[in-house]
Amino acid sequence: MAQDRIGTLIAQLHRQNIDRREFAQRAGAIGLSATLIGQVLRAVPAAAQDATPEADGAMSIGNPDIEHITETELGMVKFISSWPLTGASEQLGGDMVASLQMALDDFGNAAGGFAIEYTAMDDGIAANNGSWDAAREAEIATSVVNDPDAMVYIATYNSGAAAVSIPILNQADPGPMAMISPANTYPGLTKDSPNNEEGEPDRYYPTGVRNYMRVVPADDLQGPAAAAWAVENAGLSSAYVLHDNQLYGRGVAVAFRDTFEDLGGAIAGFEAFDQNAPDYLALMTSIASSAPDVIYVGAITNLNPGKLLQDMRSVMPASEVTFIGPDGLINQAFIDGAGEAAQDAYVTFAGLPPNALQGAGAEWYARIRELLGHEPDAYAVYAYEAAVVAIQALDQVQDNDRVAILEAMFSTTNFAGLLGTWEFLETGDTSLTTVSLNQIQDGGIVFLEEIAAPPVA
Amino acid sequence: MDFNLDLFLQILIIGITYGAMIALIALGYTLVYGIVELINFAHGEVFMMGAFFTMQVVLWVGVTSESATVAVVGALALALLAAMAFSGGINYFIDRVAYRRLRNAPRLAPLIAAIGFSFILQNIAIYWRGSNPVTPEAVIPLEIRSLNILTAWFGLDTNLRVRLIDFLVVLVTIPILIGLSWFVYRTRTGAAMRATAQDREAAALMGIDVNRTIGTAFLIGGALAGAAGMIAVYYLNSARFQMGFQYGLFAFTAAVLGGIGNLSGAVLGGFLIGIIWAMSDGFIRQFIPEWGAQWTPTVIFGLLILVLVFRPSGLLGEQVPDRA
Numbered sequence: 102m103a104q105d106r107i108g109t110l111i112a113q114l115h116r117q118n119i120d121r122r123e124f125a126q127r128a129g130a131i132g133l134s135a136t137l138i139g140q141v142l143r144a145v146p147a148a149a150q151d152a153t154p155e156a157d158g159a160m161s162i163g164n165p166d167i168e169h170i171t172e173t174e175l176g177m178v179k180f181i182s183s184w185p186l187t188g189a190s191e192q193l194g195g196d197m198v199a200s201l202q203m204a205l206d207d208f209g210n211a212a213g214g215f216a217i218e219y220t221a222m223d224d225g226i227a228a229n230n231g232s233w234d235a236a237r238e239a240e241i242a243t244s245v246v247n248d249p250d251a252m253v254y255i256a257t258y259n260s261g262a263a264a265v266s267i268p269i270l271n272q273a274d275p276g277p278m279a280m281i282s283p284a285n286t287y288p289g290l291t292k293d294s295p296n297n298e299e300g301e302p303d304r305y306y307p308t309g310v311r312n313y314m315r316v317v318p319a320d321d322l323q324g325p326a327a328a329a330w331a332v333e334n335a336g337l338s339s340a341y342v343l344h345d346n347q348l349y350g351r352g353v354a355v356a357f358r359d360t361f362e363d364l365g366g367a368i369a370g371f372e373a374f375d376q377n378a379p380d381y382l383a384l385m386t387s388i389a390s391s392a393p394d395v396i397y398v399g400a401i402t403n404l405n406p407g408k409l410l411q412d413m414r415s416v417m418p419a420s421e422v423t424f425i426g427p428d429g430l431i432n433q434a435f436i437d438g439a440g441e442a443a444q445d446a447y448v449t450f451a452g453l454p455p456n457a458l459q460g461a462g463a464e465w466y467a468r469i470r471e472l473l474g475h476e477p478d479a480y481a482v483y484a485y486e487a488a489v490v491a492i493q494a495l496d497q498v499q500d501n502d503r504v505a506i507l508e509a510m511f512s513t514t515n516f517a518g519l520l521g522t523w524e525f526l527e528t529g530d531t532s533l534t535t536v537s538l539n540q541i542q543d544g545g546i547v548f549l550e551e552i553a554a555p556p557v558a
Numbered sequence: 559m560d561f562n563l564d565l566f567l568q569i570l571i572i573g574i575t576y577g578a579m580i581a582l583i584a585l586g587y588t589l590v591y592g593i594v595e596l597i598n599f600a601h602g603e604v605f606m607m608g609a610f611f612t613m614q615v616v617l618w619v620g621v622t623s624e625s626a627t628v629a630v631v632g633a634l635a636l637a638l639l640a641a642m643a644f645s646g647g648i649n650y651f652i653d654r655v656a657y658r659r660l661r662n663a664p665r666l667a668p669l670i671a672a673i674g675f676s677f678i679l680q681n682i683a684i685y686w687r688g689s690n691p692v693t694p695e696a697v698i699p700l701e702i703r704s705l706n707i708l709t710a711w712f713g714l715d716t717n718l719r720v721r722l723i724d725f726l727v728v729l730v731t732i733p734i735l736i737g738l739s740w741f742v743y744r745t746r747t748g749a750a751m752r753a754t755a756q757d758r759e760a761a762a763l764m765g766i767d768v769n770r771t772i773g774t775a776f777l778i779g780g781a782l783a784g785a786a787g788m789i790a791v792y793y794l795n796s797a798r799f800q801m802g803f804q805y806g807l808f809a810f811t812a813a814v815l816g817g818i819g820n821l822s823g824a825v826l827g828g829f830l831i832g833i834i835w836a837m838s839d840g841f842i843r844q845f846i847p848e849w850g851a852q853w854t855p856t857v858i859f860g861l862l863i864l865v866l867v868f869r870p871s872g873l874l875g876e877q878v879p880d881r882a
Contacts, residue, residue: 188689189690227684227689231689346852370843372851372852373850373851375852375854375855377803377804378854379790379801379804380794381851382572383572383573383576383837383839384839386840387569390562405691407691408691408796411796434690437690437693438690438691440795
């Protein structure tokens, strides 16, 4: 756009409608404002490619009964994603964008008669080390709702961010707009759970209509599964639980604590840590004096758990105290941040890590690994699936009708995905319940076994 | 619950180490405030720049944990001096280009300039090393860093741990503190600084170059921050563009607690804040079960408010220019 304007200006200069000084001023203003807009939006123009009618190998993913349409005679629609793309999230966010783009490419960047234009937004800010910011997320969600071409919002990474944007999309005009998350695992976003805050999940849906889905299993499985493994398989009897005081981190920590106690374990302490603290040595020294067998840290990578683990290991060696974390820590930035201290730490994940996938998943893993040149982030697989759900909905509706697309997405069934065949439950949750236990070994993530939450009493 | 003496002493040791670093930063705040009555909010970032420059120097020198001990010690000493020069230079530069021009402007103007500079420095740091925590080159092997000198050197039979790195922090800090007070109380420039602090106009009448003296104060304050930055890198084993923010605020609180403008006050305040920080993180929980590290900033900034309300001149009294 800025280039067009500069073109017009040059033409004006040639016709001597404006003098050189004015030209310089205006050109400067256009350049500056274009740069500013670019900076403010921090949008990654990931998908400006033209739709190619040929799609290859795409049909093996998704519901095989839905026919894919690659013509684009009806025009263009937009898919917009939002999750952190900088700081500690640079790699995981970038991997998810690449995987989502791969899904769109596999389907020829088109569906239901429309070309699909994809934009990846960043809801992180530098002051949070790239972690999400509520104001940013609200801004992005509002701009999506106000863009008539935007059909599906593929977001967010952080559950706290989803709590901000779900109600905004829920109250879209003319009706609730579809939001599908590849990574939110906080249970209260969609369903009743013992640790929900008051009014959850209904308070996220002011219109009473559900417009939010997630292709990843929630934490009411992950926290308890980790606790059950710790007590029953590893024989750990005393736990100290720390969290980052966010919706996700606290939620998964509470779920771990409750199950750990139910199974007969003792909780030596439960508290939040300060993400801005430069040092945790005093905290860890105090925790060491209560001699726990295991420390569980409910947190995401951006909020300093790497330093926390370093300081833990300086007073509690891995041979004495086990470290378990949730899927917010299953990424390279956490491993790098903790350095040597990361060795032997356990991380759980809702689903399987990419290198343990089978069948179509294994095929996807091989392709994305080649594309990225490094181990893909664990959530990248869900970004692919979320995109396919949206594509197939558009194939069914064949109209740029947000409400109809939402309905089609919600009624996804018999979806042959990268992790197995699943459908959406009426809460918008996936019917998959796999939780995996992984360990950090020599700077890499190694899949150990599938674990399960104990049956609810 | 019984009073756990071992834990108390252990946390006290950690608190003294924290305090040494805070004291170094607090001195920079107080030195500058005592002379120009400006709270240099960019000071925390000057400290952070010292930390980043330290890592850069070590990279340039190219020592690793495999290198000979002499080489490592030499490189670290060089890094300390380089970081002091670098941070001092930045602080002097900020004074020269911004604060000096605003010397007679309303008080708010230099304060806002200081906040502006702190953002500029943070962004330079992001550009330099990214926004992730940076782990410095492991020049000090872990066995040596965490060697317990109480058992290894003194042969004591104790559960207490004073790691070599804790000892080094205090070891580097104390000579710097002594050197500073020697400088301020025993040299001509120091006398000029004290004179300028007391009454700028009278000092000028006596032939003191006021701007140069103020510049020297910024240079020294920055150098202290640079030294603290170098220490912090190896003590924390991690550095980040925002590290100056919380340290800076804690140090500012320490300076106010001790009496702003008062050098001994800043040192006292620094050690007090360090100990309060460590106790709140690690010891109060023994008596109040719900207490956690999340309350530490609340305690420290709550203390700042209490001091400002009930004893604004601090524990040892403030020392600021006389107003005619």
